[in-house]
Amino acid sequence: MSSSSCCLPSPGEAALLEPASYRSSQLLHLLASQKNRKASSALAALASEPASVEGGAEVSSSASSSPGGFASGGPLTTPEAVRSIVENPNPVLRNVQITQSYHELTLAMEPLLGGADRSWCVFATWASKQAGCFIRGDVIPSPLRRFLGLEGRRSWRGAWRVRWWLRSAPFLSYLRVTAQDVSSHVADGNHLVYAKMAPLFARFLELFAGKKEPDANDVKVFLGSLEGESATGEVLQGAFRSLCRAVSEPDSKLRAERVLLANLLIGLHEQMRLQLAISGALRAPIQQALEGPHRLFPHWPVPGFLRHFLAGSFRRLFAAPIRRFEEEFRQVATQCLLTLGLPEGELSLGDDLPPLEHGEAFPESLRELTLGELKKVVSELDRTPGTLEGSGARDWTLLADRMNYVADYFRSRQQEESHLQPPFTPEQARAIARGEMPSGAL
Secondary structure, X not given: OOOOOOOOOOHHHHHHHOHHHXXXXXXXXXXXXXXXXXXXXXXXXXXXXXXXXXXXOEOOOOOOOOOOOOOOOOOOOOHHHHHHHHOOOOHHHHHHHHHHHHHHHHHHHOHHHOOOOOOHHHHHHHHHHHHHHHHHOOOOOHHHHHHOOOOOOOOOOXXXXXXXXXXXXXXXXXXXXXXHHHHHHHHHHHHHHHHHHHHHHHHHHHHOOOOOOOOHHHHHHHHHHHHOOOOOHHHHHHHHHHHHHHHOOOOHHHHHHHHHHHHHHHHHHHHHHOHHHHHHHHOOHHHHHHHOHHHOOOOOOOOHHHHHHHHHHHHHHXXXXXXXXXXXXXXXXHHHHOEEEEOOEEEEOOOOOOOOOOOOOOOHHHOOOOOXXXXXXXXXXXXXXXXXXXXXXXXXXXXXXHHHHHHXXXXXXXXXXXXXOOOOOHHHHHHHHOOOOOOOOO
């Protein structure tokens, strides 16, 4: 790639490609507010440091040939198709379209990144497919049924006291409403992330449409458009800048690290934006009932003021048991909602991530990190860098817990070929492309 490529800015464009793009003080405040224990001081320090490898040597910015030219994506990778999916009001159909679109964006990114490393879109594909189970209401997770005493042995130590109530028609009616709430929150999160990220990946791919080298000014405009669009826009700018550098990086190890840096920054950006949807989906049903008492025993002829009075009294009298119940419920809900179905099997996001098939925690190119920016981001997000021990999330409502897991998951599975398997059959994919709900098991 010539010196005019996306990763080799002219002196006047250099500021757009410096590591400072994700130093926003607003970002640091948001991270701190989510109880991230280090308050992201290292992320802020990236503003003044050049990209470096172990030993302090600066990474060369010399141009080289791209590892691959642009590969045309599927029908759901164009900006027009993405916009149509975003505007689809049907959450069930929209979810399968989002999942298929992520898969097609993944395949379109493959040749740009050399074929060994996966972009963030591959992880989004399987997360969206899993979300579809809850959006459609396909299953009531067994751990939740056991927790509530509806199946087998109850996991909550106080459940025996309310067994009769748990099996009562009013409670089961309320539980259905709660399940609908969970479905709604998951659908909102699924839509929120796609509406933000899919258009950006579609635009990124357009930069390379029919050519190996994008126009340097087009790249400058693209990166510049990301900076001020939100409180965390600088994080996205840093992510896509890293992708630009990965495209023209001749060294396979540094390319893998630049892709991982981009994936982690995108993951951080989206997890911050998903906070309300996640906390809503994982809130305990008792607290929801107390905050909306009209939803509990909806068929009983009880005046509204009396419902609110009883709810307030119940909250005061049983504050401690309710708090313990909610803590245990969030842990069980994490286990229920965050079982990620993958081609190679299920992952429980509440457990430590298992090693790869050959027994290693990470692929060879990502075992020892050398890129300065990446090492600092990983040290901020991963509580146990270099190992999968301690990666499991105990409470998915906490940003720090989520990113601790995501950091290991992305690093460990970035080169996992099985993730490239299609999420739907060819017949289902064709139906989705036509805007139809596919038949068969999803």
